[in-house]
Amino acid sequence: MRISELARSAGLSVATVKYYIREGLLPAGVRSAPNQAEYGDEHLRRLRLIRTLRTVAGLDIGRIRRVVAAIEDDSLSRHAVFGVVEQVQAREPSAEADADARANEEVDGFIEELGWHVRPDAAARKELADILTALRGLGRQYGTEVFRPYAAAADRMASWEVAQIPPSEPRSVAVERMVVGTVVFGAVFDALRRLAHEHHSGATERDGPGKARSANR
Amino acid sequence: MRISELARSAGLSVATVKYYIREGLLPAGVRSAPNQAEYGDEHLRRLRLIRTLRTVAGLDIGRIRRVVAAIEDDSLSRHAVFGVVEQVQAREPSAEADADARANEEVDGFIEELGWHVRPDAAARKELADILTALRGLGRQYGTEVFRPYAAAADRMASWEVAQIPPSEPRSVAVERMVVGTVVFGAVFDALRRLAHEHHSGATERDGPGKARSANR
Numbered sequence: 160m161r162i163s164e165l166a167r168s169a170g171l172s173v174a175t176v177k178y179y180i181r182e183g184l185l186p187a188g189v190r191s192a193p194n195q196a197e198y199g200d201e202h203l204r205r206l207r208l209i210r211t212l213r214t215v216a217g218l219d220i221g222r223i224r225r226v227v228a229a230i231e232d233d234s235l236s237r238h239a240v241f242g243v244v245e246q247v248q249a250r251e252p253s254a255e256a257d258a259d260a261r262a263n264e265e266v267d268g269f270i271e272e273l274g275w276h277v278r279p280d281a282a283a284r285k286e287l288a289d290i291l292t293a294l295r296g297l298g299r300q301y302g303t304e305v306f307r308p309y310a311a312a313a314d315r316m317a318s319w320e321v322a323q324i325p326p327s328e329p330r331s332v333a334v335e336r337m338v339v340g341t342v343v344f345g346a347v348f349d350a351l352r353r354l355a356h357e358h359h360s361g362a363t364e365r366d367g368p369g370k371a372r373s374a375n376r
Numbered sequence: 377m378r379i380s381e382l383a384r385s386a387g388l389s390v391a392t393v394k395y396y397i398r399e400g401l402l403p404a405g406v407r408s409a410p411n412q413a414e415y416g417d418e419h420l421r422r423l424r425l426i427r428t429l430r431t432v433a434g435l436d437i438g439r440i441r442r443v444v445a446a447i448e449d450d451s452l453s454r455h456a457v458f459g460v461v462e463q464v465q466a467r468e469p470s471a472e473a474d475a476d477a478r479a480n481e482e483v484d485g486f487i488e489e490l491g492w493h494v495r496p497d498a499a500a501r502k503e504l505a506d507i508l509t510a511l512r513g514l515g516r517q518y519g520t521e522v523f524r525p526y527a528a529a530a531d532r533m534a535s536w537e538v539a540q541i542p543p544s545e546p547r548s549v550a551v552e553r554m555v556v557g558t559v560v561f562g563a564v565f566d567a568l569r570r571l572a573h574e575h576h577s578g579a580t581e582r583d584g585p586g587k588a589r590s591a592n593r
Contacts, residue, residue, distance in 0.1 A: 170513070204515065211510045217467065241577040245570040250434065250563070275575035283567035290564055293428045296387070297556065298421065309565045310572075312533055317572030319525065339514065341573055345566060346467070347507055348526045350500035352565075353462040355527075355534030356558055358492035360458040 162188065165198040169206035176206065182220055184209055184227050208335060216342040222247040230334050237324075240334045242278055244341050249282030262288040262295075269303035273310055320344070379405065382415040386423035393423065399437055401426055401444050425552060433559040439464040447551050454541075457551045459495055461558050466499030479505040479512075486520035490527055537561070 165188075166173045179185040185205055188196030205227070212218045212226065229235055229243040266287045270277060277284075287306065294301040320340055324333050382405075383390045396402040402422055405413030422444070429435045429443065446452055446460040483504045487494060494501075504523065511518040537557055541550050 207513045207515065211514060215507055215510050238574070238578040241574045245574050248566075248570060270571065275571055276578050277571045277574045281571060281574065283570045286567045287564065290432055290560060290567075293432050294556075294560065296424045297428060298424065306564055306568065308536070309561060310568050312529060313565060313568035313572040314576075316526075316529055317569055317576050321573060321576040337577075339511075341570070343507060343511065344526060345569065347504065347523055348530060348569075349465075349562060349566070350503045350507075351523065351527050351530035352534055352562065353465060353500045353558070354487065354492055354494045354498060355530040356538065357455070357458045357462050357494045357498065359534045359538040360554075361455040361493050 160198050162196065162198060165202055165206070168203055169210065171206060171210065179206070179209060182224065184220070184224055204335075208339070211339065212342060215346050216248070218247060218342075226338055230331075230338065233330065237330070237333060237337065240337060241341070242281070244338055245277075246282050248342065248345075250286055259292055262291045265303050266291065269306060269310075273314070316348075377415050379413065379415060382419055382423070385420055386427065388423060388427065396423070396426060399441065401437070401441055421552075425556070428556065429559060432563050433465070435464060435559075443555055447548075447555065450547065454547070454550055454554065457554060458558070459498070461555055462494075463499050465559065465562075467503055476509055479508045482520050483508065486523060486527075490531070533565075 160168070162173055162176060166176045169176070176185065180187055185202060188198040188202065191197045209223055209227075212223050218226070225243060225247050229240045235243075263285070266284050267279075269287075270284065287303075291301060291303065294305070323340070324336050328336070377385070379390055379393060383393045386393070393402065397404055402419060405415040405419065408414045426440055426444075429440050435443070442460060442464050446457045452460075480502070483501050484496075486504075487501065504520075508518060508520065511522070540557070541553050545553070
């Protein structure tokens with residue numbers, strides 16, 4: 160298809176599609192005439208992926224470029240792609256957030272205790288240490304044990320999610336599903352948790368504690 | 377204490393503290409001399425809360441003001457405060473995200489099926505509809521059933537979290553714990569889920585599927 164049709168199918172302007180090509184997010188089309196190129200379904204799929212990463216995950220162009228490069232790099236294992244996806248989802252470090260050295264060590268110890276194998280420089284380690292420091296700033300004597308119920312839930316969820324992608328799936332399909340799954344269903348869970356809070360707090364006020372109606376037991 | 381001591385204890389500059397007072401995030405101190413005011417522990421606690429909402433949750437001043445107003449408004453039930461906290465965590469609507477009417481209806485039907493009581497205008501409903509639309513744009517025939525395992529996990533987590541705050545707790549303490557709990561532990565879960573993905577994907581590659589070592593079963 161021509162670039163105009165590609166753009167229309169993806170719900171984007173031609174200018175945006177050209178911008179993504181210049182930025183290296185999308186391979187150029189195959190030149191079919193001096194001033195014309197042909198694009199295929201893989202271009203359309205890539206554009207929809209980019210759009211999802213922008214609109215659902217709010218990733219900026221630089222982070223999307225890193226994801227796309229990881230998807231395209233066949234030398235990266237699926238595990239390594241998860242590492243890249245982990246890193247691009249890092250929160251912008253705030254000037255005010257500043258974990259003390261002790262918090263960093265405690266978080267590393269906690270992850271070791273869980274038996275999780277993750278890169279020493281995973282961004283999420285620093286985020287947890289910053290959070291621990293912030294919680295202590297609120298005047299309570301928090302330790303990493305407050306993370307434990309969340310680690311158990313994350314472990315169950317991630318184990319199930321990783322198992323959704325069979326190892327037999329071709330790498331190109333698998334890594335795209337991983338990226339979408341991690342980023343998009345993180346947003347899904349966040350939205351549902353907020354709704355569930357509202358429901359359960361309301362149920363407590365309506366019926367007294369422990370009486371929240373729940374469809375998911 | 378004086379404003380200089382308050383600022384130092386909160387790890388902020390005096391200018392920032394004055395800015396928060398002007399913006400209505402922090403009540404003014406009690407005037408003790410023509411050019412001097414006294415601040416108490418409740419000011420310090422409030423500043424630390426603001427700092428946590430900024431650094432951990434990344435909320436802007438306008439959203440923090442809405443949270444603070446809800447905390448201070450004794451006429452709002454705890455349930456109503458959860459509604460405000462739900463709303464301020466809404467993702468910025470992207471110009472590109474645009475759920476079709478059908479997706480909005482499907483999400484409403486899904487939440488009704490769950491038996492959850494949440495405001496018709498909860499921001500998370502629209503977010504889920506946008507996500508559903510984006511997933512379909514990726515070329516797969518997704519329905520709301522893909523949300524179901526996440527709804528079950530969110531239901532369990534929220535039910536447990538709401539129960540952590542006993543109804544006997546004074547409102548002022550309870551609502552602050554709710555705000556911190558919702559916002560901060562959402563970030564905790566997000567970070568842990570990313571780490572757990574990395575661990576489980578690695579375990580699959582190391583040991584074959586189904587062999588991920590897990591400390592949380």
